[in-house]
Amino acid sequence: MEESQCHQWLNLLGLLALSYLLLKQVWSLLAGCKNHILSRWWRTNLKKYGGWAVVTGATDGIGKAYALELAKRGFDVILISRTLEKLEKVAKEIENLTRRKTKIIQLDFTGGAEIYTKVEKALKDLDIGILVNNVGMTYFNEVTRFHEVPDINKRIENIMNCNLQSMIQMTKIVLPKMVQRKKGLIINLSSAAGARPYPMITMYGATKAFMDFFSRSLNVEYRSDGIIVQSVLPHLVSTNMTRHPSANILVKTSDDFAREALNTVGYSHRTNGCLSHCFQSYILDHLLTETFMNSWICLFLGGCAMSLIVKITKLGKKDK
Ligand SMILES: NC(=O)c1ccc[n+]([C@@H]2O[C@H](COP(=O)([O-])OP(=O)(O)OC[C@H]3O[C@@H](n4cnc5c(N)ncnc54)[C@H](OP(=O)(O)O)[C@@H]3O)[C@@H](O)[C@H]2O)c1
Incomplete structure (x- = not known):
């Protein structure tokens, strides 16, 4: 092959590679617009999934915000959390604001598989359309290397039970009826800390990566049954867990986050939940x-x- 011909081929290859990269970026931009801008006006009709929504960790932060937003969108809600007084207060608040029905289940998710008999009994005769696996804990206030985590054995057991066992058991309880009815929505609150390694909060990040993979596999397994399993990976949301930093362009309030994240249902089965958090992930994935x-x-x-x-x-x- 002549040298000039060789150059022409190389130029063509370079042009093709450049066009591919450019198209890929344009495609993600368009997908982002569809998931976070278009979805504000063309919302998926969530009511088609059923009458009741169950939210774990529903008395504060993101869980409470999801429960309230779902009630506003016409669902009766079952709130599951640890503290009875908070459960009663939030249930009343939701009923007064939305005129929807609520039920409460007091449960400490750090317990083992045996605690779920109570939930199974309570949900037995209800038409559960949506499950939000939100409850989660971390050891944020002790940013430290793994072997130096205080009271490590207890912490390991608690985090595994609260973050993972809860999601697996709750999913196991609601799925059979969703399959029978050929419809259902399961939302799992993973975290941006589960999308890439997060040293110094290793256990937390690793449980969130598990949640993300569990959700993505399950979504493929059950999509032909009309069931969506959505993995939500937020960055910073102002809650008790993050010690309430003030909301700004990077940090969302839990109410804004839950509303925007619910809009993405039907548009994306894996999302950072809102435009600002998507943008932060884009930078982390592409530039750093x-x-x-x-x-x-x-x-x-x-x-x-x-x-x-x-x-x-x-x-x-x-x-x-
Ligand atoms: N906030 C963020 O920036 C952020 C970012 C990424 C992912 N996430 C994830 O989003 C989820 C919610 O986080 P959040 O910030 O909203 O948390 P939060 O403000 O700490 O609220 C946690 C909720 O879970 C309940 N809860 C905690 N431990 C429990 C247990 N052992 N048994 C039963 N209920 C329990 C709490 O109820 P009580 O008050 O009764 O204990 C409360 O209602 C978590 O899975 C978290 O990993 C949060």
Whole structure:
């Protein structure tokens, strides 16, 4: 082959590669617009899934916001959480605001498989259309290396039961009837911390990665039965878990987050929930490599930022 011909082929190959990369970016931009902008006006009709929605960890933060938003969209809701007084208060709040029915189940999800008999009995005769597996815990206030986590055996058991066992058992309870009725929606609150390695909160991040993979596989397994399993991977939302940082362009309030995330149902089975968080993931995935993210300088800066947040929060609490 002549040299000039060889150059022409190389030019063509380069052009094709460039067009492919460009098209890929345009495609993700269009998908982002569809999932987060179009979905505000053309919402999926969630009511087609059934009459009742179940939300775990429903007395605070994202879970409470999902419960309220679902009630606003016409669902009766079953709230499951640890503290009875909070459950009663939130149930009343939802009933007063939306005129929907509520039921409460007091449960500590750090327990083992045996605690789910109570849930199974309570849900037996109800038409459960939506399950939101939201409950979760971390050891955020002790950003530390794995072997130095205080009271490690108890922490491991609690996090595994609360973050994973709860999702698996709750899913196991509601799925058979959803399959029979050929419709259902299961939303699993994973986290952006489960989408890439998160040193210093390793156990938490790893449980969230499990949740994400569980949801994605299950979605494929059951989509022909009319069931959607959505994995939601938020970045920072202002809640008790994150010590209530003020909301801004990067940090969402739980109400805004739940509303926007619910709009994405039917558009995306794996989402960061809102436009701002999608954008943050895009930057992390495309502009910052994993090698950089796990480099000592990044770990150091991340650790400093985390300690600062914890210190400021503690100071804030003392002042009160
Ligand atoms: N906030 C964020 O920035 C963020 C980001 C990514 C992912 N997520 C995920 O989103 C989910 C909700 O987070 P959040 O920030 O809203 O949490 P949160 O504000 O701490 O609220 C947690 C809720 O779960 C309940 N709960 C906690 N431990 C429980 C247990 N052992 N048994 C029963 N209920 C329990 C709490 O009830 P009680 O008050 O009665 O204990 C509360 O209603 C979690 O899975 C979290 O991993 C959050």
